[in-house]
Amino acid sequence: MTQEGNSADTPLVALAQVRKTYNEGLPNAEEVLHGIDLSVRRGEFAALIGPSGSGKSTLLNILGLLERASGGVYRLGGQDVTGLDDDERTHARHSTLGFIFQFHHLLPAFSALENVMLPALIGRKRAAAQSPAANGIGESASRARAAALLDAVDLHDAYNKKPGELSGGMQQRVAIARSLVLGPQLVLADEPTGNLDTRSSDNIFELLRRFNSEQGTAFIVVTHDPRLAARCDRIIELVDGRIAGDRRNRARTAG
Amino acid sequence: MGTLGFEWTVALRFLREGRMQTALIIGGAAVGVGVIYFITAVLVGVQSDLIRRVTGAQAHIVLKPPEETVAPLVAATADAPRLASVQARPQRLTTIDGWTTLARQTETTEGVVAVAAVATGAALAIKGNASRSIVVLGTDLNQYMRVVRLDDKLTQGVLRLEPGEALIGVELARDLGAVLGDRFRVQSAENASQVFQIRGLLDLGSRELNRRNVYVDLRGAQSLLNIPGRITNLDIAVGDIMRAEQIAARLRAQSGQLVESWIQTNNQVFAAINNQNIMTLLIRVFVTVVVALGIASVLVVSVVQKRKEIGILRAIGATRAQMLRVFLLQGAMVGIAGALVGSALGLALVGIFSRVLRSASGTPLFTLHFDANLIGIFVIASALLGLIAAVLPARNAADLDPAQAIRG
Numbered sequence: 290m291t292q293e294g295n296s297a298d299t300p301l302v303a304l305a306q307v308r309k310t311y312n313e314g315l316p317n318a319e320e321v322l323h324g325i326d327l328s329v330r331r332g333e334f335a336a337l338i339g340p341s342g343s344g345k346s347t348l349l350n351i352l353g354l355l356e357r358a359s360g361g362v363y364r365l366g367g368q369d370v371t372g373l374d375d376d377e378r379t380h381a382r383h384s385t386l387g388f389i390f391q392f393h394h395l396l397p398a399f400s401a402l403e404n405v406m407l408p409a410l411i412g413r414k415r416a417a418a419q420s421p422a423a424n425g426i427g428e429s430a431s432r433a434r435a436a437a438l439l440d441a442v443d444l445h446d447a448y449n450k451k452p453g454e455l456s457g458g459m460q461q462r463v464a465i466a467r468s469l470v471l472g473p474q475l476v477l478a479d480e481p482t483g484n485l486d487t488r489s490s491d492n493i494f495e496l497l498r499r500f501n502s503e504q505g506t507a508f509i510v511v512t513h514d515p516r517l518a519a520r521c522d523r524i525i526e527l528v529d530g531r532i533a534g535d536r537r538n539r540a541r542t543a544g
Numbered sequence: 545m546g547t548l549g550f551e552w553t554v555a556l557r558f559l560r561e562g563r564m565q566t567a568l569i570i571g572g573a574a575v576g577v578g579v580i581y582f583i584t585a586v587l588v589g590v591q592s593d594l595i596r597r598v599t600g601a602q603a604h605i606v607l608k609p610p611e612e613t614v615a616p617l618v619a620a621t622a623d624a625p626r627l628a629s630v631q632a633r634p635q636r637l638t639t640i641d642g643w644t645t646l647a648r649q650t651e652t653t654e655g656v657v658a659v660a661a662v663a664t665g666a667a668l669a670i671k672g673n674a675s676r677s678i679v680v681l682g683t684d685l686n687q688y689m690r691v692v693r694l695d696d697k698l699t700q701g702v703l704r705l706e707p708g709e710a711l712i713g714v715e716l717a718r719d720l721g722a723v724l725g726d727r728f729r730v731q732s733a734e735n736a737s738q739v740f741q742i743r744g745l746l747d748l749g750s751r752e753l754n755r756r757n758v759y760v761d762l763r764g765a766q767s768l769l770n771i772p773g774r775i776t777n778l779d780i781a782v783g784d785i786m787r788a789e790q791i792a793a794r795l796r797a798q799s800g801q802l803v804e805s806w807i808q809t810n811n812q813v814f815a816a817i818n819n820q821n822i823m824t825l826l827i828r829v830f831v832t833v834v835v836a837l838g839i840a841s842v843l844v845v846s847v848v849q850k851r852k853e854i855g856i857l858r859a860i861g862a863t864r865a866q867m868l869r870v871f872l873l874q875g876a877m878v879g880i881a882g883a884l885v886g887s888a889l890g891l892a893l894v895g896i897f898s899r900v901l902r903s904a905s906g907t908p909l910f911t912l913h914f915d916a917n918l919i920g921i922f923v924i925a926s927a928l929l930g931l932i933a934a935v936l937p938a939r940n941a942a943d944l945d946p947a948q949a950i951r952g
């Protein structure tokens with residue numbers, strides 16, 4: 290049914306019988322994902338839930354091209370990325386994916402603005418090499434875009450603050466800005482509100498939803514919070530390395 | 545973040561972030577470079593002083609005709625002692641045949657910078673009642689001074705050797721009771737004699753030479769020694785005196801004459817210099833290795849400390865090669881900074897010790913001079929050293945699995 294090159298109909302993410310075994314070939318080998326079939330459309334906002342140890346982070350890392358599947362096929366934007374080498378996976382990550390982690394993971398030596406600019410800095414040479422005309426990713430352009438994103442997450446006064454000077458919620462908002470700075474098609478968030486209080490969590494979640502609707506970025510958000518899961522379009526439930534439930538959230542889709 | 549690339553920006557930021565560690569490795573590298581700079585300066589100073597004194601009044605290489613061996617027949621006879629005493633007259637001077645060609649050939653030999661023809665032999669200097677045994681050295685002064693400097697040895701008078709003029713050592717002048725401008729007679733073993741006027745007094749660096757050497761014009765010496773038109777040796781100067789022996793060997797092979805380098809005649813001095821060179825080389829190698837290990841170990845620790853940050857950078861799109869370069873650059877930058885600080889340290893040490901350390905003659909062993917080339921070499925070498933030291937830590941950083949690093 291899905292045809293390569295037909296970008297409107299191709300799912301953004303398509304996993305077929307994806308397995309993951311840790312310590313492969315060793316006596317303590319352990320299969321933690323047992324044949325996952327999953328497809329995510331462009332612009333979708335999905336929650337990934339499940340008990341601790343069910344394989345949510347593992348699945349997210351495979352989707353994020355940070356880890357390799359032990360079996361099965363992964364297509365990202367219609368392209369088979371299962372067999373890509375490290376550099377190709379890194380480039381694909383850089384060009385189409387964004388990450389938000391539970392523990393913020395900003396670089397402490399860089400200011401908030403610089404943290405948001407880092408992905409652009411990483412790829413400047415690469416972008417210039419690919420098309421000299423595409424110098425829109427230059428220093429000033431990326432600075433402007435980073436500043437606009439920090440404004441959007443309500444951190445106008447924190448451009449030059451180091452992560453250490455920011456609260457947990459503020460740091461997570463910087464991380465969100467960073468994940469979006471290159472306009473990714475998919476953002477993978479692993480418990481982005483995991484160690485935030487309820488108010489900050491709501492705040493962060495609202496921001497993610499807003500970027501999703503304004504920019505059409507797809508999100509897969511791992512969460513333990515049923516309240517937040519309820520605010521997603523789709524809820525995927527993982528139990529013991531298998532998809533135990535996958536349902537549209539009627540309240541959201543209707544609204 | 546300026547317009548520097550990703551690697552430079554992150555490398556600089558990491559170094560600045562670990563301020564204490566960075567200061568420590570730069571300090572370590574600086575001490576290493578400073579020590580190497582200092583011992584190099586001391587070594588060069590000590591050795592050039594030593595060599596100056598040893599080779600001061602002597603040519604780097606002397607080419608002579610092969611000695612005529614005294615027939616062993618004499619020794620074999622029963623009444624050898626008597627024969628030996630009968631034979632006690634001076635051996636006939638041996639001279640070099642066709643020396644002008646040989647001089648030209650020698651001059652064009654690789655490594656040779658100057659050649660002077662010399663007629664030399666034993667004689668007596670007589671003034672009034674005093675007589676001393678001397679060595680007459682007849683030469684063309686201009687030619688000779690390109691082989692052995694005399695200008696820095698002149699204590700009185702002028703450097704000039706017209707016929708009938710002589711330059712003599714200060715001790716000899718005292719022994720003869722002669723002063724500048726005085727005349728004295730030279731009588732050779734061949735029973736020729738000539739009167740010379742003293743035009744200059746020389747301090748040749750040793751009592752022995754000051755008591756013995758009398759420089760006269762070539763023709764005067766030739767007639768005194770009864771070898772008209774001929775010479776007894778070629779005195780030779782080379783560019784690199786540590787290679788004198790190799791050059792002497794080549795001359796020996798191509799001329800068939802007896803060729804002696806200063807290294808042969810001062811074997812112990814040469815051995816001492818060689819040992820010094822080996823020792824300092826060892827010190828330099830050890831210091832270099834220690835500095836490299838210091839840089840490497842601090843960077844290895846830094847990679848471990850920055851595991852998470854490296855993981856994030858990889859997750860947001862930095863390639864393995866980019867991470868590798870981030871850490872290689874840190875090694876190179878630390879090396880460059882260490883070389884600059886270390887050169888300043890070395891200069892300071894040389895400045896202080898040039899006042900303290902003096903040679904036997906009282907002159908400073910080395911002088912403080914800013915050698916931009918040497919510092920340039922240190923900077924480049926140190927940058928390379930830092931780069932090499934950073935290879936292992938940089939590979940650790942590049943090989944880091946981002947998923948593992950981020951999980952914690």
Ligand SMILES: Nc1ncnc2c1ncn2[C@@H]1O[C@H](COP(=O)(O)OP(=O)(O)OP(=O)(O)O)[C@@H](O)[C@H]1O
Nearest residue numbers: 311312319321339340341342343344345346347348
């Ligand atoms: N690097 C690894 N090596 C071996 N086993 C691992 C590794 N990473 C994860 N696992 C195992 O894989 C299983 C799934 O882990 P994963 O982190 O994906 O679970 P999770 O659903 O994210 O759990 P949580 O909700 O606690 O974050 C667990 O049993 C875990 O112990």
Ligand SMILES: [Mg+2]
Nearest residue numbers: 345346347479
């Ligand atoms: Mg997890």
